[in-house]
Each structure stands twice: as C-alpha cells, then as structure tokens.
Amino acid sequence: MSLEADVARAVSVIREADALLVTAGAGIGVDSGLPDFRGDEGFWNAYPPFRELGLSFVDLANPTWFERDPARAWGFYGHRLELYRRTKPHDGFALLQALAARMSRGHFVFTSNVDGAFQRAGFDEARIVECHGALDYVQCLGDCGVGILRADELSIFVEVDPTTFRAQEPLPRCPRCRALFRPNVLMFGDGAWDGARSEAQEARFSAFLASVLPDPASLVVIECGAGTAIPTVRRLGDRLAARGATLVRINVREPEVPVGSLGLPLGALEALTRLLG
Numbered sequence: 001m002s003l004e005a006d007v008a009r010a011v012s013v014i015r016e017a018d019a020l021l022v023t024a025g026a027g028i029g030v031d032s033g034l035p036d037f038r039g040d041e042g043f044w045n046a047y048p049p050f051r052e053l054g055l056s057f058v059d060l061a062n063p064t065w066f067e068r069d070p071a072r073a074w075g076f077y078g079h080r081l082e083l084y085r086r087t088k089p090h091d092g093f094a095l096l097q098a099l100a101a102r103m104s105r106g107h108f109v110f111t112s113n114v115d116g117a118f119q120r121a122g123f124d125e126a127r128i129v130e131c132h133g134a135l136d137y138v139q140c141l142g143d144c145g146v147g148i149l150r151a152d153e154l155s156i157f158v159e160v161d162p163t164t165f166r167a168q169e170p171l172p173r174c175p176r177c178r179a180l181f182r183p184n185v186l187m188f189g190d191g192a193w194d195g196a197r198s199e200a201q202e203a204r205f206s207a208f209l210a211s212v213l214p215d216p217a218s219l220v221v222i223e224c225g226a227g228t229a230i231p232t233v234r235r236l237g238d239r240l241a242a243r244g245a246t247l248v249r250i251n252v253r254e255p256e257v258p259v260g261s262l263g264l265p266l267g268a269l270e271a272l273t274r275l276l277g
Contacts, residue, residue: 003264007274010248010262014275017220019105019212021240022096023233025112027225027251031090031269032117034083038227038253047076049165061187066141070180074167077183078158081135081151084115092272093121096222099276105218108208112226112233114185127208129201131232133185138172139194142179148197156181216244222275223249224268237261248275 030036035046037057044051050060065073100107100123109118109128116136118128138156140146154175159168172181186193212219221240226233226249234249238258241247247261250271255263264271 003266006262006264007271010264010275013246013248013262014099014220014222017246018103018215018218019220020100020103020107021110021219021221021245022100022107022118023110023221023223023226023237024118025224025226025230025233027227027253028092028111028268029087029113029115029117030225031092031267032087034087034115038229047165049163058188063182063187063190063192066180066182070171071166071168073182074158074171075160075165077135077185078167079160079165080115081156081158081183082160084117084135087115087117087120089117089121090269092224092269092276093117093123095272095276097122105212106208108205110205110233110236112230114183126204129198129205131186131198131202133183133193133195133198135183135185137184137197138181139184140174140177140179141182141192142174142177144174144177144179146174146176148184148194213243213245216240217246219245221245221247222272223247223251224272225251227251227254 026037037043040056043057060076107127109123111118111130112132114130114132114135116134119125136151137148138151139148156172158172161168173179174181184194184197221237223233223237228234237247237249241258241261247257249255249257249261249263250266250268252265252267255265257263
C-alpha cells in the first residue's frame with residue numbers, strides 16, 4: 001500500500017475510534033526543537049564537551065554520578081531541565097489534545113520521555129503515564145522520607161557552565177535534611193529511583209485500559225517517535241494491537257508494524273498535521 005493510502009486509512013480509523021491512547025518516545029520532541037540523541041554522534045552534537053571526555057548518553061544517565069561528581073550529574077540534568085522548561089511543544093500536541101477531547105470513551109498518554117511536554121501542552125496530568133519519571137520532579141538522596149517533590153514548587157534552578165556542562169553551586173538540596181537532590185528520573189542501572197509517582201500513573205492507566213479493552217476495536221493507538229533501542233513504548237503498542245486495537249505508528253526511521261497496523265515513515269508534526277489537521 002502507498003503512503004497516501006496508509007494515511008487515508010489511518011484518518012478513517014481515527015475518525016471511527018471512541019478511545020485514544022497516545023504513546024510517545026523521544027522522536028516526538030524533535031519538531032519542537034529538542035536535540036536528537038539517537039546514537040553517540042547525535043548526543044555529542046548536542047553536548048560537545050562530552051565527546052572530548054568520551055562520555056555517551058548511557059554513560060551520563062547513571063545515578064553514580066550524583067555520588068562521585070554531583071556537578072557533572074547536575075550539569076547534565078540541570079541543562080536538560082532548563083531546555084525542557086523553555087521549549088514550546090509543537091502544534092502536533094494541540095492536534096492530539098483536540099482529538100482526545102472528542103473521544104467518548106476517554107484517552108490516555110503513555111510516554112518514555114522525561115520532558116513534561118504533554119503537561120506543558122495542556123494534557124490532563126491525571127491521564128499521563130511517564131514510565132521513566134520526569135525531570136520536573138526530584139527525590140532526596142538522603143532518603144529522609146520527604147518524598148517526590150516538584151522542582152518548580154521548590155524554585156529549583158541549576159546554573160550550568162555552557163562550555164563544560166558542569167553545574168555551579170549551590171546544587172539542589174533537600175529542605176528537610178540538606179542532602180543532595182536528584183531528578184526523579186529512571187536512569188540506567190538505577191536501583192534507587194523512587195517509582196511511586198509513575199506507579200500511581202500506571203494504576204490509573206490500567207483502569208483506563210480495563211474500561212476500553214472489552215471492546216478493543218474502539219481503541220486507536222497513535223504512537224509518535226518511539227524507537228527500538230529502548231522499546232518500552234513500542235512493545236505496549238504491539239501488545240495492544242495483538243489484543244485488537246488499531247496501532248498507527250509514526251516513525252521516520254523505524255515505521256515497521258505488526259500485521260493489521262499502520263506504519264507511517266514521517267516525522268511527528270508532519271504526520272499529525274496530515275492525520276488530524
């Protein structure tokens with residue numbers, strides 16, 4: 001089938017759906033101007049000092065940095081926090097939100113991104129799963145029981161040297177015990193991540209799926225920019241497609257889909273504009 005035919009079929013499926021699940025990986029943010037971290041070269045283009053040190057995204061997204069070099073850790077995450085705060089979600093988010101509002105059986109968002117873009121675009125916080133946590137929240141390394149706190153409510157701002165990407169003092173600290181904060185983000189090899197917030201989101205999501213899956217044909221899954229390197233989002237779409245939902249996979253590099261699903265080799269904004277504009 002041609003791309004135009006696939007787009008037309010996807011438009012028809014979306015119009016007939018009564019429930020919507022939006023799933024998203026890092027690719028959805030590229031059209032908002034966020035850097036593409038695909039592969040070491042993509043990461044190093046965004047963070048040149050780390051190329052010189054031979055540090056990859058996987059190397060830096062490791063909780064041990066908060067113990068051995070907190071300025072390096074908060075330089076990496078603090079820069080991203082400010083980048084996400086000032087990034088305006090592209091128009092595709094508004095198109096998805098308008099579609100979600102029309103769904104008689106409801107909607108949900110499931111994302112592996114930690115940028116808070118869906119909330120900034122106006123999506124209901126209670127209808128979002130951030131399976132890897134979010135940079136907008138912090139947890140205490142002192143394990144003092146303060147819980148997961150919102151960075152904005154604590155007025156957390158991290159000044160980062162743009163030439164070295166090292167954070168400047170003062171680093172974010174817990175108001176209860178003065179131990180160092182870390183982002184409430186799931187890192188690689190991260191046994192200390194506090195997953196309570198994401199677990200509560202997952203519970204609400206499970207209730208949503210329980211309400212729609214007795215009639216899976218009513219559910220359309222629109223997946224945007226979720227790759228195979230960390231396949232959490234893609235696997236969810238594949239599982240729901242196997243249950244009878246219709247999967248529309250938008251991925252400019254990896255559009256492959258299970259039988260009966262639709263794969264569109266387009267960027268997120270272009271695809272969403274063609275489908276929903």
